[in-house]
Amino acid sequence: MxxxxxxxxxxxxxxxxxxxxxxxxxxxxxxxxxxxxxxxFARAPQQIIDSAQQGTLLAPISTIIVAGLMLACAVxxxxxxxxIRKVPLLKAALITIAILCTSRGLIAIPxxxxxxxxxxxxxxxxxxxxxxxxxxxxxxxxxxxxxx
Numbered sequence: 436m437x438x439x440x441x442x443x444x445x446x447x448x449x450x451x452x453x454x455x456x457x458x459x460x461x462x463x464x465x466x467x468x469x470x471x472x473x474x475x476f477a478r479a480p481q482q483i484i485d486s487a488q489q490g491t492l493l494a495p496i497s498t499i500i501v502a503g504l505m506l507a508c509a510v511x512x513x514x515x516x517x518x519i520r521k522v523p524l525l526k527a528a529l530i531t532i533a534i535l536c537t538s539r540g541l542i543a544i545p546x547x548x549x550x551x552x553x554x555x556x557x558x559x560x561x562x563x564x565x566x567x568x569x570x571x572x573x574x575x576x577x578x579x580x581x582x583x
Contacts, residue, residue: 446516449574452536452567453512460505467495474498478556508532512571515578529578533571540565 442450466473471487474494479487486493511528513519522528543561546554 442516443577445573445577448570449512449516449577450518452570452574453509453518455563455567456505456508456512460502460509463498463502463505467498478554478560508536508567508571512574515574526575526579529571529575533568533575535568536564536571537568540568 462477466477466479466487471484474484474487479494479498483494483497486497507528510519510522511525511532514522514525515529540561540563543558543565546557546561
């Protein structure tokens with residue numbers, strides 16, 4: 436018996452967004468193990484870096500929350516394309532994630548226009564999250580058209 440999965444381009448985009456969100460979640464969790472220098476490299480807010488240096492709970496707890504949100508994005512993406520079972524609130528989540536990721540991606544535009552020093556990391560991160568947002572938009576469109 437042969438088992439094959441065939442995905443449309445929009446579904447493949449949504450899968451790639453889920454993979455990126457999963458990788459970003461793992462990266463965030465690795466910052467906890469890597470310590471303050473990893474948080475600094477990841478451009479965490481100063482109070483998170485300070486927390487990592489002082490050994491307080493703010494850095495690990497906030498990082499786990501952010502990683503959890505990113506993993507939730509992956510779950511919704513994989514659910515929408517049928518890689519995992521359908522999860523509750525899928526339609527609303529797809530649109531919300533699309534809006535949030537696209538908005539996060541657009542943060543780079545004012546930076547590009549007004550910055551004296553360009554932060555390459557910020558540009559890369561914004562570009563990646565803009566791509567993820569577009570993937571969620573495309574995947575949402577397909578999911579809504581299939582569900583009707």
